[in-house]
Amino acid sequence: MTLDALPAEIASKTQALEIIDQVIAGSAAEGVFVSLDGAAQALSRFSGNQMIQNVNQERASIAITSFFGSRGATATATVGNPESIEAALRSSETLARIAPEDPEWMPLLEPQMYDAPQAAFDERTARCSPLERGEIVQRVCRIAAAAGGEAAGTLAAESRLRAVGNSRGLRAAGRSTTASFSCTARTGDGSSWGEQTAWKLGALDCVAMAEAVVRRAHRARSPRAVEPGFYPVILHPAAFGELLAWVGWNLDARAADEGRSFMSRPDGGTRLGEAMFSPLVHLERNPAHPLLQSAPFLPDGQPNRPLTLIREGVPKLLHHSRYWAARKGCAPTGTFFPLTMVGSGASPMDLVSRTERGVLVHRAWYVRAINPRELTVTGMTRDGTFWIEDGQIAYPIRNLRFNQSLPHLLRDIDAVGAAERYGPMVVPAVRSGAFRFTSITDSI
Amino acid sequence: MVLAAPLTRKELAALAIDRLRRTGCEYGEVRFTGEHTQRLTARDRSMDELSERRSSGFGVRVLLDGAWGFAASHRLGAEQVERTVALAVETARASRLAQNTRVRLVPVVPERGSYITPIKVDPFSVPVEKKAQLLLEINEQLLRYGDQGIRKVRSFLRFGREEKLFASTEGALIEQTIYRSYPGFSCTAVANGDAQERSYERPPLNIGYEHIDAADLMAQTERVATEAIQKVRAPRGPQGVRSTLLLKPSHLFLTIHESVGHPTELDRVYGYEANFAGTSFATTDKLGALRYAASGVNFRADRTQEGGRATCGWDDEGVPAQSWRVVEDGILVDYLTDRETACRLGRAASNGCAFADSWANVPMVRIPNLGLEPGADGGALTATLAEMIADTEAGILIDGIGSYSIDQQRRNFQFGGDAFWKIEKGRIVHMFKDVTYCAMTTDFWNRVDALGPQRELEQWGTDICGKGEPMQIAQMSHACVPVRVRDIALGSPD
Numbered sequence: 013m014t015l016d017a018l019p020a021e022i023a024s025k026t027q028a029l030e031i032i033d034q035v036i037a038g039s040a041a042e043g044v045f046v047s048l049d050g051a052a053q054a055l056s057r058f059s060g061n062q063m064i065q066n067v068n069q070e071r072a073s074i075a076i077t078s079f080f081g082s083r084g085a086t087a088t089a090t091v092g093n094p095e096s097i098e099a100a101l102r103s104s105e106t107l108a109r110i111a112p113e114d115p116e117w118m119p120l121l122e123p124q125m126y127d128a129p130q131a132a133f134d135e136r137t138a139r140c141s142p143l144e145r146g147e148i149v150q151r152v153c154r155i156a157a158a159a160g161g162e163a164a165g166t167l168a169a170e171s172r173l174r175a176v177g178n179s180r181g182l183r184a185a186g187r188s189t190t191a192s193f194s195c196t197a198r199t200g201d202g203s204s205w206g207e208q209t210a211w212k213l214g215a216l217d218c219v220a221m222a223e224a225v226v227r228r229a230h231r232a233r234s235p236r237a238v239e240p241g242f243y244p245v246i247l248h249p250a251a252f253g254e255l256l257a258w259v260g261w262n263l264d265a266r267a268a269d270e271g272r273s274f275m276s277r278p279d280g281g282t283r284l285g286e287a288m289f290s291p292l293v294h295l296e297r298n299p300a301h302p303l304l305q306s307a308p309f310l311p312d313g314q315p316n317r318p319l320t321l322i323r324e325g326v327p328k329l330l331h332h333s334r335y336w337a338a339r340k341g342c343a344p345t346g347t348f349f350p351l352t353m354v355g356s357g358a359s360p361m362d363l364v365s366r367t368e369r370g371v372l373v374h375r376a377w378y379v380r381a382i383n384p385r386e387l388t389v390t391g392m393t394r395d396g397t398f399w400i401e402d403g404q405i406a407y408p409i410r411n412l413r414f415n416q417s418l419p420h421l422l423r424d425i426d427a428v429g430a431a432e433r434y435g436p437m438v439v440p441a442v443r444s445g446a447f448r449f450t451s452i453t454d455s456i
Numbered sequence: 457m458v459l460a461a462p463l464t465r466k467e468l469a470a471l472a473i474d475r476l477r478r479t480g481c482e483y484g485e486v487r488f489t490g491e492h493t494q495r496l497t498a499r500d501r502s503m504d505e506l507s508e509r510r511s512s513g514f515g516v517r518v519l520l521d522g523a524w525g526f527a528a529s530h531r532l533g534a535e536q537v538e539r540t541v542a543l544a545v546e547t548a549r550a551s552r553l554a555q556n557t558r559v560r561l562v563p564v565v566p567e568r569g570s571y572i573t574p575i576k577v578d579p580f581s582v583p584v585e586k587k588a589q590l591l592l593e594i595n596e597q598l599l600r601y602g603d604q605g606i607r608k609v610r611s612f613l614r615f616g617r618e619e620k621l622f623a624s625t626e627g628a629l630i631e632q633t634i635y636r637s638y639p640g641f642s643c644t645a646v647a648n649g650d651a652q653e654r655s656y657e658r659p660p661l662n663i664g665y666e667h668i669d670a671a672d673l674m675a676q677t678e679r680v681a682t683e684a685i686q687k688v689r690a691p692r693g694p695q696g697v698r699s700t701l702l703l704k705p706s707h708l709f710l711t712i713h714e715s716v717g718h719p720t721e722l723d724r725v726y727g728y729e730a731n732f733a734g735t736s737f738a739t740t741d742k743l744g745a746l747r748y749a750a751s752g753v754n755f756r757a758d759r760t761q762e763g764g765r766a767t768c769g770w771d772d773e774g775v776p777a778q779s780w781r782v783v784e785d786g787i788l789v790d791y792l793t794d795r796e797t798a799c800r801l802g803r804a805a806s807n808g809c810a811f812a813d814s815w816a817n818v819p820m821v822r823i824p825n826l827g828l829e830p831g832a833d834g835g836a837l838t839a840t841l842a843e844m845i846a847d848t849e850a851g852i853l854i855d856g857i858g859s860y861s862i863d864q865q866r867r868n869f870q871f872g873g874d875a876f877w878k879i880e881k882g883r884i885v886h887m888f889k890d891v892t893y894c895a896m897t898t899d900f901w902n903r904v905d906a907l908g909p910q911r912e913l914e915q916w917g918t919d920i921c922g923k924g925e926p927m928q929i930a931q932m933s934h935a936c937v938p939v940r941v942r943d944i945a946l947g948s949p950d
Binding site for chain 2: 093451
């Protein structure tokens with residue numbers, strides 16, 4: 013290995029790929045895959061209308077997977093100096109030599125073609141200073157205090173450099189930025205929350221969101237109790253996103269083929285092609301979505317191209333690992349990330365105006381699967397739950413626990429709103445006919 | 457040309473402390489961490505994961521003019537230490553813009569010392585081949601039940617060694633080495649259009665390779681596979697009714713974690729987690745008065761217990777490891793604090809719950825080892841699990857963990873489990889599947905009417921406790937005994 017110096021800061025794709033080239037050149041294995049991940053993250057955290065934590069993190073790590081025949085092993089190290097990289101390379105080789113033969117081993121990927129759009133990168137976001145973050149947090153806290161509320165939340169900015177390569181010549185690299193702002197406002201027994209994520213800081217409107225969240229926290233005061241039961245529900249994009257993510261994670265071909273998934277047919281085979289869901293459900297993997305603009309390659313080097321997963325309520329595609337795809341004689345898909353669901357032009361309030369009675373949920377919390385075979389989940393509403401009557405928000409209600417079949421939720425969707433970015437997803441608000449609330453809490 | 461030797465971590469720490477003192481800050485600290493982890497996961501007959509990870513770097517935290525700043529870097533060197541200190545200070549100055557009340561800390565005696573987890577066998581000295589072979593043999597044993605419905609098996613080993621060097625402007629200089637080991641396996645049975653999992657673990661502990669008892673792991677495979685097969689064919693648990701529950705320590709630890717551990721984190725009580733993990737119903741006006749649990753029920757925090765996943769010599773603010781009751785005879789009597797929250801509460805000292813999950817993250821209040829004390833010898837609530845079963849007319853016995861969810865103020869919770877048995881007229885009758893129970897925290901703990909004795913104490917715990925923004929993952933033990941709880945609502949999925 014000839015790596016005798018590291019740049020002080022791995023800031024460019026060229027630098028990252030040079031390091032990968034040198035690791036591959038120094039490898040003694042029959043095959044090697046290298047992944048380099050560098051990030052600079054900053055996050056300001058506030059609570060009680062003041063800063064409680066303010067951090068800056070700089071990190072870089074390299075993961076090296078060596079192969080001898082079908083034996084493979086991975087070593088990961090902080091990219092602190094050439095010695096740490098060399099040690100990781102040798103460690104991966106030592107482990108791989110003694111690893112058991114893997115009956116599911118797959119050859120290294122050949123060089124891949126990637127779509128042209130690169131991940132979005134914004135210089136201002138990458139260089140966001142503590143002072144800039146402090147000034148934004150100061151404004152948000154003053155807004156909350158002036159309105160008689162207490163704000164808590166975070167303002168974060170991240171720049172990232174990711175590169176992969178292998179000894180068959182595959183190479184991919186890209187830089188990206190992400191900015192996010194989240195805010196909870198509490199007003200006595202009222203609470204409200206909102207979150208924005210974008211690829212650039214300038215796309216966040218922290219002040220407007222803080223003002224909206226504080227107003228809604230006031231409207232959430234003095235919540236009334238509603239008896240648990242089945243109710244029509246309108247889920248804000250963030251609440252729906254927390255549920256839809258579980259669907260995405262469980263669209264796996266192997267689990268379906270092996271009878272372990274909600275996509276398994278009881279008599280064997282999968283439910284691909286069945287009209288399982290509402291025709292309004294159109295789910296994609298779309299890294300090129302304008303709100304996301306994420307990298308055209310996946311962490312394992314496979315291309316990340318747009319795919320249709322569910323079209324008009326009919327599942328069209330399941331995730332196939334390279335091994336499972338080879339066994340089934342089809343193309344590997346790579347992971348289903350990021351998920352995007354097509355929406356409409358309607359706002360959540362438009363959905364409310366068309367609803368006779370039901371529950372409006374702004375945030376779903378602590379969602380966990382109860383039965384993976386049926387994809388039933390439980391969770392809580394939080395930070396702004398309201399009763400809808402005659403097309404209006406009638407009054408705030410106390411938070412509720414739900415136990416809900418997600419296939420049934422998607423089946424019963426009868427309206428979708430405009431799609432918004434929520435974390436790494438793009439999701440619309442949805443209205444669904446019968447959501448199962450099972451208990452109530454006093455928690456605000 | 458003669459190159460200067462790179463500075464040692466202690467020298468770099470001394471440099472950081474010197475630079476921090478020059479800023480005139482009230483307080484500053486630097487923490488260097490080197491973490492070595494090894495993960496092995498076997499899925500069916502494939503070694504799905506065989507990996508080693510080494511991560512090292514340092515974090516600098518400064519309290520300047522009553523405001524916090526923190527910066528961390530993976531690059532080790534004098535120049536980077538100076539830059540990182542400067543960035544932490546710049547960040548603290550920016551924090552002042554949104555700081556109404558100055559942060560103050562309770563005092564701590566600055567200590568100089570070291571701590572190493574007592575172990576018998578260094579897990580990194582054991583050949584990887586031996587570890588991989590063990591997992592593949594476990595899987596092979598489980599796959600023998602394929603014709604009865606076992607379709608997917610998974611086994612794992614996790615090991616860790618963490619070396620920390622902590623120095624503060626108050627004069628502390630502490631070195632700690634923490635070892636961790638954790639084995640387990642699971643299998644999934646498929647039948648009649650359903651799939652159900654059953655698992656076995658030896659709990660995550662701070663311990664050496666002696667925790668990996670191959671004979672014990674292999675001896676459990678037949679039982680676990682058989683129970684998975686029984687479970688997938690078992691009737692669903694009742695719903696919409698109330699029942700007596702008998703909860704084994706392998707299950708109860710997570711209920712303790714969620715409903716006693718998190719609500720008593722004082723930073724949550726003060727709203728620091730309002731935007732994410734949530735706040736707490738156990739507010740300070742209730743301290744010393746809240747009837748949290750039935751009389752005779754005691755919860756003790758203890759960072760000194762042997763093998764505990766949160767056991768250490770000092771916390772990440774240099775506060776010595778301690779043991780104290782949080783709930784005494786059913787009453788809320790204390791919290792889990794760091795130096796900042798202890799000061800807000802008016803305490804003279806912190807009880808040492810500050811923890812940062814890596815060099816890159818800032819210390820915050822985390823649940824330490826927090827357990828349910830056994831029933832007192834001859835106590836009114838004390839009974840063995842066998843005695844509880846024999847004394848139960850109708851109920852459900854729960855082993856292991858399943859789904860878990862709790863509201864953001866830690867009142868309404870719902871838990872599943874890994875295995876369930878119907879109890880009828882003092883006997884275990886048959887398995888159930890898909891059992892969940894739902895309760896409000898203090899209502900649940902006040903319905904405890906039996907506690908296992910000291911000899912049934914088991915040291916369970918978790919290694920995946922998430923909290924904070926950015927998210928940090930903490931690890932802790934919840935030693936506990938079996939309990940019986942009366943009149944709890946059951947619910948199952950549709």
